[in-house]
Amino acid sequence: NYPPSVIWAMLTQADKLPLWLAPGTIEQRIGGAAKLNFVDSGILIDSKITACELGCALAYAWGRTGDPFRPVRWRLTQNGFGTDLTLTLGIPDGEDVARSCAGWEAHLEMLEAALEGVPIKFPFETFKATREAYKALISEGAAATQPVT
Numbered sequence: 001n002y003p004p005s006v007i008w009a010m011l012t013q014a015d016k017l018p019l020w021l022a023p024g025t026i027e028q029r030i031g032g033a034a035k036l037n038f039v040d041s042g043i044l045i046d047s048k049i050t051a052c053e054l055g056c057a058l059a060y061a062w063g064r065t066g067d068p069f070r071p072v073r074w075r076l077t078q079n080g081f082g083t084d085l086t087l088t089l090g091i092p093d094g095e096d097v098a099r100s101c102a103g104w105e106a107h108l109e110m111l112e113a114a115l116e117g118v119p120i121k122f123p124f125e126t127f128k129a130t131r132e133a134y135k136a137l138i139s140e141g142a143a144a145t146q147p148v149t
Contacts, residue, residue, distance in 0.1 A: 001082040002115055008055045010111060011074055019114035021107055026060075028052055034060035040122075068092035070100075098134035102127050 010016045012026045017036065024036035024045070030052050036045040044064060051059035055076065062070040071090035076083050087108070091100050106127040113120045 004055050004076045004078050004083045006115070007076055007083045007085055010114065011058060016114070019119045020110040026058070028054060028058075062089075068095070070095075098131045098138055101134045102131035105130050 010020065012028055014023075014025050017024050017026070022036040022038045022045075025033060026035075027033045027049060030049055032049040032052070034045060034047040034049055038044070045060075045062060046064045047061040049058065049060050050071070051057055051073065057073070057075050059071060059073040061067070062072045069090065070092060071088075073086075073088040075086040075088070077086070078084075087104060089100060089104060091097050106123050109123055109126065110120055
């Protein structure tokens with residue numbers, strides 16, 4: 001139930017990013033820097049903005065120069081009650097899809113809490129349970145696409 005401007009600020013402003021994602025900077029222009037420092041895990045994102053429509057859409061790679069390309073795309077759409085936020089991930093072949101999806105789901109939970117004014121730490125127990133649920137879904141999907149002999 002938040003306007004796009006509030007969500008956009010959470011996605012892009014250096015003072016808001018640590019509340020739900022990690023300390024860093026997001027330059028709101030194509031070619032600008034996308035830098036995030038996940039101090040606890042040692043992960044450093046050092047990327048470039050690949051798409052930017054102020055207040056509406058943002059995209060960058062989730063990694064560093066030389067890493068496999070992992071696009072992250074955010075789209076904000078105003079609805080009658082607030083804003084729909086769509087996150088699209090690109091996950092390279094051979095990477096742990098369940099881990100990526102569970103990690104982002106945890107960060108979206110953190111985003112929701114931050115928007116409500118009660119920021120939380122990374123919900124690791126939720127992440128672990130969600131990762132297992134995603135693994136099961138992926139396994140079921142893989143089994144469903146196997147040819148019957």
